Amino acid sequence: MKRLLVTSNYSLLVIVLSVVLSLSSVQIYAETNLSAREIMEKVDEESRKSSDSAFTRMKLTTCKYGLSGGKVKCAEKARVKLVESAQINTGQDNKDSKNIAIILEPSSEKGIGMLSYSYDDSDRDNETWLYLSALGKVKRISVRNSDDEETESASIFGTEMTTEDQETGKLDDYTYELLGQGKFRGREVAVIESIPKPHRLSKSSYGKTQSWIDTERFITLKVQMFDKYNNPIKKLEVGKVEKINDVWMGRSLTFFNTVSNRLTNMKLEAINFDMEIKEDFLTQRALTDQAFREKFLKDLRKQAK
């Protein structure tokens, strides 16, 4: 019995030492007590702040890339689009959003506009319309909503960004796991894996995503996207993080399609928050009525000065 007790004490010691040794390694990185879901909720909240009543001018640059001397480089003359975009949050708790993006350059695509409505509710499919001036009509785009796993989200203006990459909300559609915490590019980050639930998986191009979240600023610094066979297919790198109007945001987002070796860099050349953007502007009228659109854009440009 005594031997049994001694053995038990030894076992207890083993367990305690093991736990202490293993926990000591973990404690170095324990920076936040928030769960993965709570972190993603905060990211979503911050993301909404950075897009609400925002008027932005962005440069979308796309090229085939390669790596030389350890640096990512364009392998061809880059395609450049200059786009103006206005967005507001709407709906219950301001969790839905309405966005319009108009191409200013190149001249061959000037005036092409895209109107998008994103809904937080998983049961409501997002909506997108394009204006085709040659046909004199607005065309609704069937963005990926189906259960067909082989279909993919629509590209935005021919870039490596897709309508799915732009989505916000729908947090209930995913399960989240905290993979770890640590330092990344000098910032305390949490790495969170988001796995779409079955009903969402069927509508998604991604089998899972891993996001590097700055746990102080609650912005995403990097996202790694995987296909449904767990292969890495796309990566988002966020650079030039700045605090604008008390909101932390990345002014340079680069999507790397690691299958096609193409990248799209979205550089926010100008961003203005708390703009007075009427909901009336974010309707199909802004696509077809150029006088109405120009009047609003002129007003937004004036407000932005």
Place this chain on the structure above:
Amino acid sequence: MAKLINKLIICVFFGISLSSFVSADDLLFEDVVLFEESSQEFDEWSDDSDLFGDEIKNARPFAWLNIGVAQKWGFNPASDWNKTKERTELILGTTGSVSDDGYGELELKATKYWPSDSYHSTKSSDIEIERAFLQFSFDKWSTKLGRYTIGWGELEGGALDVINPSGGLTDPVMTSQWLMSATRYGDKSDISVFYNSNPKITNSTLLSLKDERYREFGLRYGINTEGSDMAFYAGQLTPNDALKNLTDGMAYASPYELLGFGMNKVFDDYLLKFDIAYKRNLRQNRLGQFIKADRVDWDVAFDIQNDDRQYLISINSQYWLDFFNDSLTPTLLASVSSEKNSMTYMANVSDKFGDSDWSWNLSNIIAANNDLSLITAGLEWDISDNLNARVNATKANAKLDRAFNLLDDYQRVNLEVEFQY
């Protein structure tokens, strides 16, 4: 004691194992680059650099002016690849605000027809206004005046897309017209009217058009709901193509009345498009008579998008409500019997070659109850933001005893190079 040491070894091993498990996560925090090395010489990319250039910051001279130059060639493979088209087009355009509430666009096209072009026998050059309009927007109202295009209905070239004429099955590009329109926008709906004082009518050069001046006007009431758009249409329209009256040999483009409905709805990945139009007082030939007759046109189409690949599948029907056994359809040389219902099927697919700058398209149209079968294949090279080239080939087979007999064995290969500044 030995057991204690053993246990400690196990303990340390277990601890280190757990610790190394945590260390594995450290990989997450390395700023690793996942891409393969390449020996190719690339321009450097960096988040902080201006690698992508100052193309936009350094505005080009005359930025208000859009300039395009296109060189077009057409060949007939069925006739020793003779040139049917050789023309150079210069396009000058500008867009912009004209006042606080106004906006305007102007696009002029000058065409030089070279001697081998089939048009050269009638004209060696031409200047056209491709688009020119002024638009004013006040409160809920918008008005637009000038030369432009109005697209009715859901399907391009469908039952309701009747305002602007096109070059037909072999050249579906729509032509703009001089129009006046006004629209009142509501929260979830809009109502618009248009008026055209001189509708453009396509007519065979071998026939003289009966000079009956008609006006064209119409109304569209659109409703937008979540996941679907719909619209109701009414108007008095003029046919885009003149119809030969077999009794007097003249060509007529007499007006008809239209009532229609069009809608789209998203079903999963598919966008369903549906149009239906009741056309009253269309002209029809009977043996020794030129009569008014009513027809119902409808079309159903599915628009499917999967990444860059797009499919369009459509069915179109023209169903004569007033039909007689001696109804006739005139052709250039003779006339053939008409059919009560004429069905047209179309399938189109377009995509990019992988992630290159090359794209392709393929379409097959089986028109008028298989009287005509038309296959078109195209290839486009998007060389840069300013330059692109495309080639397309068309082949048609038509029944010799039916309306499209002149298009039998029609073959064309067209090549275009376009630069836009």
